Amino acid sequence: MYQIRIEFTFDSGHRLLDYNGKCAYPHGHTCRAEVYLESQSLKEPGLVYDFTDLKDRIKTWVNDNSDHAFLVNSRDSEVSSGLAGAELVWFFKFQDENSSYEGMSRALYEKTSEFCDIAPAKVRLWESVNQYAEYFGAPSIGKA
Numbered sequence: 001m002y003q004i005r006i007e008f009t010f011d012s013g014h015r016l017l018d019y020n021g022k023c024a025y026p027h028g029h030t031c032r033a034e035v036y037l038e039s040q041s042l043k044e045p046g047l048v049y050d051f052t053d054l055k056d057r058i059k060t061w062v063n064d065n066s067d068h069a070f071l072v073n074s075r076d077s078e079v080s081s082g083l084a085g086a087e088l089v090w091f092f093k094f095q096d097e098n099s100s101y102e103g104m105s106r107a108l109y110e111k112t113s114e115f116c117d118i119a120p121a122k123v124r125l126w127e128s129v130n131q132y133a134e135y136f137g138a139p140s141i142g143k144a
């Protein structure tokens with residue numbers, strides 16, 4: 001089994017609804033993202049996936065949707081209406097779901113599958129240097 005991994009960072013804000021703790025307050029993180037691809041076989045010229053192509057496709061989506069954005073639960077009318085008057089604000093809405101790192105890792109997993117035409121083995125998102133969330137999908141054996 002071959003495995004490759006790319007890593008990049010992006011900045012975003014979020015908060016958790018229905019949560020009793022500091023994460024209920026709007027705040028931000030520099031998120032470190034890792035995307036893992038696996039394959040039993042290699043494509044010419046001996047790759048699981050071209051690193052540059054993979055990074056370009058994923059980073060384009062992240063830059064256009066999540067980087068320097070506020071990742072908001074669609075039910076969060078306080079933050080949505082509070083920031084709506086700002087001249088420069090960018091929202092990425094999670095449909096009736098908190099923008100937890102668990103949900104964000106699943107979203108990046110799904111977007112990687114969509115834009116790269118391969119299901120990652122997993123996506124890991126670091127919320128801080130001490131903690132991360134991961135989302136695993138079905139094995140992508142032979143799909144590279």
Ligand SMILES: [Zn+2]
Nearest residue numbers: 014023027029
């Ligand atoms: Zn947070």
